Amino acid sequence: MNRIVTRMTRFAAWVIACGLISISAYAGNTYEGYALFNQSCFLCHGTDGKGTGPLAKKLDVSPADLTDGDGGVSDISDRQLFGMIQGTVKHGSGTSAMPQWGLAMPGNQIESIVSFIRFLQKSKHPLLGDPRVGKRVYEDNCAACHGRSGKGDGPLAAVLDLKAMDHTNGAELNKHPNSHLIEIVTFGTPGKSLMPGWKEMLTQDEIIGVISYLRLLPNY
Structure with missing residues (x-):
């Protein structure tokens, strides 16, 4: 054998x-x-x-x-x-x-x-911030829902039965300009979505850093 x-x-x-x-x-x-x-x-x-x-x-x-x-x-x-x-x-x-x-x-x-x-x-969008800052922020704040690898499979996603965005999907990410992602991270999403706004908890440098980091999560 x-x-x-x-x-x-x-x-x-x-x-x-x-x-x-x-x-x-x-x-x-x-x-x-x-x-x-x-x-x-x-x-x-x-x-x-x-x-x-x-x-x-x-x-x-x-x-x-x-x-x-x-x-x-x-x-x-x-x-x-x-x-x-x-x-x-x-x-x-x-x-x-x-x-x-x-x-x-x-x-x-x-x-x-x-x-x-x-x-x-x-990628259709430039890196506006420092991905090294973004990685720390992502792991500390975003991974609970989106997962450490960004696939949307964090522990809270299962517990709360929510569909967190898969940040490893480069084709989908390319549809969203940086300005749109900044708005989402800053103010959250409306309706029944559980995506919170981070305006009071993150600095502007941290917000654009985390967006730059998630741009690097997919394999293109």
Whole structure:
């Protein structure tokens, strides 16, 4: 039996390695990717990913615009993007000043950077506040209903029989501009909804921080 399981495991690994099936292996933690990107990648690519970081003009090869959807990074697979960051896949032009990040960080961190790059490409709304502040606020105040992962499955959601919004649904979040979310968090929602207003308990920086954090909860 163990031999059969081992053979099946090896076969599955071979299929994945050959790219014969698609998997979410590169759907890392987008929030972690935000932190890593703003520690290392922003120097060349800029905090907005457009390739205009503080070191960009000092390089012989211009950094890529990671938000470019016209034949750019948006059109390559997560697997290719992972390999380019890791340093195991050549860039399309054949020339790049990109460091071989696989020598400095493990694969799971590179996966998270891939996830954050996809956020930069697909989210329709900028991060207005500090997601690090938002994470603390979210875990202290929002997770009871929305869950620590943001799926709407917090302990109070079951006890009170309420349908808390799933903040991991990027397509749904993209429908709501930041101004609308600020209004909801500040004043709550009307009617029988149990979403409270946090105006008296949170500062404006905390409110826009928590909205910026929940923008990073989905894997785009």
